[in-house]
Amino acid sequence: MTTILPRAAEAARARPAPTLRQRAEPFRLHRAGVVYAFALILLTFTLAAEFTGRPFYLSPVNSANILDQTVQVGILAVIMTICLISGNFDLSVGATAALGAGVTMTVLNAGAGVGVAVLAGLGTGVAMGLLNGALVQLVGVNAFIVTLGTMTGVRGLLFILTDGQSIQTDHSGLGDLFTGVLPLNAKVWVAIAGVVLLVLGLRSLRRERQGLVASGHGPWMVIAGVLVAAVSLAFLPTRWELTKQVYIFLAVAVLAWLVLRFTAVGRRLYAVGGNTEAARLSGIAVARYKIAPFVLNGLFAALVGILYVSRFSAINPQAMSGLELTVLAAAILGGTSLFGGAGNVLKSVVGALILFTLINGFGVLNLGANYQDLIKGVVIIGAATIYVLAERRGQRGRRVTDAGGDPPPEQPAPQTERNTP
Amino acid sequence: MSGPLLEARGVSKRFPNGTEALRQVSLAVEEGSIHGLVGANGAGKSTLFKIIAGALPPTSGQLRWRDADVRWNAPGDSRAAGVSTIHQHIPLVPTLTVLENVYIGELSGVFRKAPLLRRYDELCDRLGYRADPDREVAHLPLGERQMVAVAQALAGGASLVCMDEPTASMANPEVDMLFAAVRRLRADGVSFVFCSHFLDQVLELTDAVTVLRDGRVVTSAATSGLDEDTLVDAMVGRALHAMEERRAEPLPDGAPVLLQARGLTSPGRLDGVDLTVRAGEIVGVAGMLGSGRSELLEALFGADQHCSGTVAVRDQPVPHRVGARVRSGVALVPEDRSRQGLVPAWEIWRNVSLPGLADLSRRGVPDHAAELDRAETAIRDLGIRTPSAETPVAALSGGNAQKVVFAKWLYGDGEVFLLDEPTVGVDVGAKADILRLVRDFAAGGKAVVIVSSAFEELLAVAHRIVVMRGGRVVAERLAGETDEPELLALASGLTTVTGASRR
Numbered sequence: 001m002t003t004i005l006p007r008a009a010e011a012a013r014a015r016p017a018p019t020l021r022q023r024a025e026p027f028r029l030h031r032a033g034v035v036y037a038f039a040l041i042l043l044t045f046t047l048a049a050e051f052t053g054r055p056f057y058l059s060p061v062n063s064a065n066i067l068d069q070t071v072q073v074g075i076l077a078v079i080m081t082i083c084l085i086s087g088n089f090d091l092s093v094g095a096t097a098a099l100g101a102g103v104t105m106t107v108l109n110a111g112a113g114v115g116v117a118v119l120a121g122l123g124t125g126v127a128m129g130l131l132n133g134a135l136v137q138l139v140g141v142n143a144f145i146v147t148l149g150t151m152t153g154v155r156g157l158l159f160i161l162t163d164g165q166s167i168q169t170d171h172s173g174l175g176d177l178f179t180g181v182l183p184l185n186a187k188v189w190v191a192i193a194g195v196v197l198l199v200l201g202l203r204s205l206r207r208e209r210q211g212l213v214a215s216g217h218g219p220w221m222v223i224a225g226v227l228v229a230a231v232s233l234a235f236l237p238t239r240w241e242l243t244k245q246v247y248i249f250l251a252v253a254v255l256a257w258l259v260l261r262f263t264a265v266g267r268r269l270y271a272v273g274g275n276t277e278a279a280r281l282s283g284i285a286v287a288r289y290k291i292a293p294f295v296l297n298g299l300f301a302a303l304v305g306i307l308y309v310s311r312f313s314a315i316n317p318q319a320m321s322g323l324e325l326t327v328l329a330a331a332i333l334g335g336t337s338l339f340g341g342a343g344n345v346l347k348s349v350v351g352a353l354i355l356f357t358l359i360n361g362f363g364v365l366n367l368g369a370n371y372q373d374l375i376k377g378v379v380i381i382g383a384a385t386i387y388v389l390a391e392r393r394g395q396r397g398r399r400v401t402d403a404g405g406d407p408p409p410e411q412p413a414p415q416t417e418r419n420t421p
Numbered sequence: 422m423s424g425p426l427l428e429a430r431g432v433s434k435r436f437p438n439g440t441e442a443l444r445q446v447s448l449a450v451e452e453g454s455i456h457g458l459v460g461a462n463g464a465g466k467s468t469l470f471k472i473i474a475g476a477l478p479p480t481s482g483q484l485r486w487r488d489a490d491v492r493w494n495a496p497g498d499s500r501a502a503g504v505s506t507i508h509q510h511i512p513l514v515p516t517l518t519v520l521e522n523v524y525i526g527e528l529s530g531v532f533r534k535a536p537l538l539r540r541y542d543e544l545c546d547r548l549g550y551r552a553d554p555d556r557e558v559a560h561l562p563l564g565e566r567q568m569v570a571v572a573q574a575l576a577g578g579a580s581l582v583c584m585d586e587p588t589a590s591m592a593n594p595e596v597d598m599l600f601a602a603v604r605r606l607r608a609d610g611v612s613f614v615f616c617s618h619f620l621d622q623v624l625e626l627t628d629a630v631t632v633l634r635d636g637r638v639v640t641s642a643a644t645s646g647l648d649e650d651t652l653v654d655a656m657v658g659r660a661l662h663a664m665e666e667r668r669a670e671p672l673p674d675g676a677p678v679l680l681q682a683r684g685l686t687s688p689g690r691l692d693g694v695d696l697t698v699r700a701g702e703i704v705g706v707a708g709m710l711g712s713g714r715s716e717l718l719e720a721l722f723g724a725d726q727h728c729s730g731t732v733a734v735r736d737q738p739v740p741h742r743v744g745a746r747v748r749s750g751v752a753l754v755p756e757d758r759s760r761q762g763l764v765p766a767w768e769i770w771r772n773v774s775l776p777g778l779a780d781l782s783r784r785g786v787p788d789h790a791a792e793l794d795r796a797e798t799a800i801r802d803l804g805i806r807t808p809s810a811e812t813p814v815a816a817l818s819g820g821n822a823q824k825v826v827f828a829k830w831l832y833g834d835g836e837v838f839l840l841d842e843p844t845v846g847v848d849v850g851a852k853a854d855i856l857r858l859v860r861d862f863a864a865g866g867k868a869v870v871i872v873s874s875a876f877e878e879l880l881a882v883a884h885r886i887v888v889m890r891g892g893r894v895v896a897e898r899l900a901g902e903t904d905e906p907e908l909l910a911l912a913s914g915l916t917t918v919t920g921a922s923r924r
Contacts, residue, residue, distance in 0.1 A: 213790040264782045271775055274764040281724065281761055282776040282829065283747030341766065 018216035087340025094323030100302025114173035129298025133291030198225030274341030432482030460633035505574035564595025705883030752830035770796035820851025
C-alpha cells in the first residue's frame, strides 16, 4: 500500500475524545517544569524590582535586552538539542564559532565583500561539522572525545590564524547586515498570533467533535489564544525594539521546532536517537541523521560567531570559550536527554532564557555578580533533579517496569481474560 | 527438616494501578528438588519471582523459609538467607573475567587469585562443568554465561536457585549441559525453581510443576503425572497446539522466484551461502547458536557491510544496503525485539509507522490519522492486547511487542519476510498467533525465511528447511521428509542422534 489509507466513516466516529488526564499531560511537572521555573524566576525578579522601587522588570526595554543577550546561546541551544536528540554530543561549538568569526574577519580584511566573507565563515563551520560527523559516525570514535579534540584543535587553529592577536576590522558591512533594531508593533503582532492560536484551537476542537484525530490540546489553545490576544492588546507596547539578531534567533527556533514536531524527518531523527539499531533495521539512513546535526552545529556555530563579531567588529582568539557548556546547560534545563531520543527545542530556548534572565536580573537588581554562577549551578542541578523525581513519580502511578521477564498485564486480569481469543 | 524449603502461603500482589498480578498463590519447593513454574506471558511468574527474591513485597500472604516466617524487603535479605535469582538477562559484568564474576560478592581489599582459583575448582567439581576462569564474560557464548551465573549463585552459598527462562535462545547441547549441572546439584541438595516457556524442558527436568494463569495457581502437581497437553490446557485453558502438529502442504510448481542469493560470504560469519525462495514459500533455517543463521538474515537484509555475493529480488540485483533492500520489499523481524526492533519509549502507532513513514506522509508531514489507522488495524488484525494504540511498547508483554514488530512491515510493500526467532520469549497463545501469521504471509504470495531454535516450529510452519553449520548450508530437506532428530543431528554435526531432548 503506497497511498494514504482511506478512512472508513464508521472508524472516524469511533475515535473517543481525550480524557482529562490525557489533556493535562503537557502540563505535568516533568514535561513543563522548565516553563514553570522560568515563570517563577520572572515573577521573583518583577516583585523584587517593585519592592525595591526599581523600574518595571519586564519593561519593553529590559525584555528586549534579555532576548538580545540570549541570542547566541539560544541559537546554539536549539541546534545542540537536535544533536542531543540524534544521540550525539558536541563540545566544539564555542571554538567553531570563534573560528568562523576569525575566518570571516580575515576574509573581510583581505578586501572581499561581506557576502563572500560570511560564506567563507559559514563554510568553515560546515567543514568542521563534517569533520566531527565523519569521525563520529563513519570512523566510530566517541563523540565526546572527537569534539573535545576538535574544540582544542580548532582553538589552536585560530591562534595560528591570528598569531594570538585580536583581529579587528574597519569594514562596517557586517554591522550593517546583522546589527541594529527592527521595532515590532508587539500589540498588533502578538494579538494576531493569539488569534491564530485561537483559530487553530477551535479547529482542533471541531475535529475532536467530529471524531477525527486531534491533538487534544484544543481547549488550551483556545484559552491561551484569548489570553495572549487580550494581554497583548491591553499591555504590550506598540513599539518593541527588538534587534535583528533576535528575529534570526526566533526564526531558527520556530523553524527547528516545526521540522522536529511535524515532519517525517523529525520523526526519524527521534527514532535514530531513541534506538539506532531499530531505526537502521527500519530502513532509515542512520548515517545521514547522525552526521547532519554535527553539520548544522558547525553551520550555526559559525553564524553565531559572525553575529558576535558584527557587534564588536573585533575578536580575540579566546572569545566564546566555555560557550558550549552554557549551551549544554540550556539544553539540559530544557529537559533534553543526554542519551538521545528525547528533547524539545522550544524548551531548550526557555532554558537559555532562564540562564540569561538570571544574569540580567542579578545585574538589574544589583544583587552582586559574585552570586550569579552559584545560583546558575543550583538551578541546573535543581532542574535535573526535579525532572528525574517527577518522571519517577509519574511512572510509579502507571506501572512497574520490569527488567527481567514478562511485565504484569497492563490491564486488570479479568479484562485480559476476556480479550483472549 | 520437616516442611518444605520455601513455601508461599496465599501470596497476593496488587500494584498501585489496580493490576492484580497474583491472587492467593501458594507454592512449596521441597529441599533438593527442581520446581517448574510455567504460565503464559503476564500470568504473574515474574512478579512471583520478584517476591521470592525480596525485590517486591507481597500485598498479603506469607513467605516461609526453612519453616520460619520471613519478610524480605530487599534482594540482599533473600540472598543472605540462601536464595539466588538468575534473571533472563543475566546480570554478569561482561568486562570482568569468569573468576571475578563468580566471586564478585566477596571481592574486597587485595585481589588474591590463588585461593579463589582453588575454591573455583571445587565449585566446578560440584557443577560438573568448568568455564575458563580467565576469560572475559563478554566472550562467552550464552550457554556458558548461564553456567557462570549458576556458579556465582553457588559461590554465594545459595541453597535455592531461581532461574527465569534460562534456556531462551540456547541451542540443545547447551541446554543439556545446563540440565546435567542442575541435576548434579540437586543430588547435592540444592533446590531450583525453573521458569520456562519450553514445556518439554520443564517436563524433562522438573520434579513438580506449578502452573499460573492470570495470577492464580491453576495446577500444582508432581511432574510424573503431567504431560504437555495437560500443561498447555492449564496455561491457556484451550487446546491450541494442534496446529503445531500440522505440516505445510508442498508448494505448487512454477511459483516465481522472489528472493535469490548467490555466494553470500562475510569473513568469519558466512561462507558462500546460496538461497532461493519462491513466492508463497516458507523456508526454515535450522542451526545452532553461532551457525550463521542470524548472520544469513542480516546479509539478506543488507545489514552486513562486509558481505559479498549477490542478492536479487524478483530477478533485480539489490546492493548491500538496508535502505535499498527495504525499498525492494525485504523486511526483517530481528531477534532482539527491544534492542533491534522497537523504540521502547514510543507508542505503538509511532513504532508501527516507522518503516512506512514516507508512504504515510504528505509533503514530508506524517498523516497522524493514517498512522493511527494503521496501528489500530494492526491491533485488530494481530490481536495485540493493549488498551489503545497510544500505549508505549515498553509496557507490552513479549508476545505483544513481537506482534508490533511484525506490524511494522505488514502494511507496506514487503514481499520477502526475514524472521529471526520470532517466537522467543513468547507465550503459547501468542506463538500460535505468530505462526498463523507466518502461514498467512505465504498464503498471500509472499516469501518467508524463518530462523528458529525450536526445530519443531520450523517443521510445523516451513515448506523447506535448510540446515546451517559454520556459516555454510550443510543440508536441505523438505519439511515433510524430515524430523526433529535428523535436523538436530545435521545442525550439530552428529551422524547419529544423541542428546537428552525428549521427543
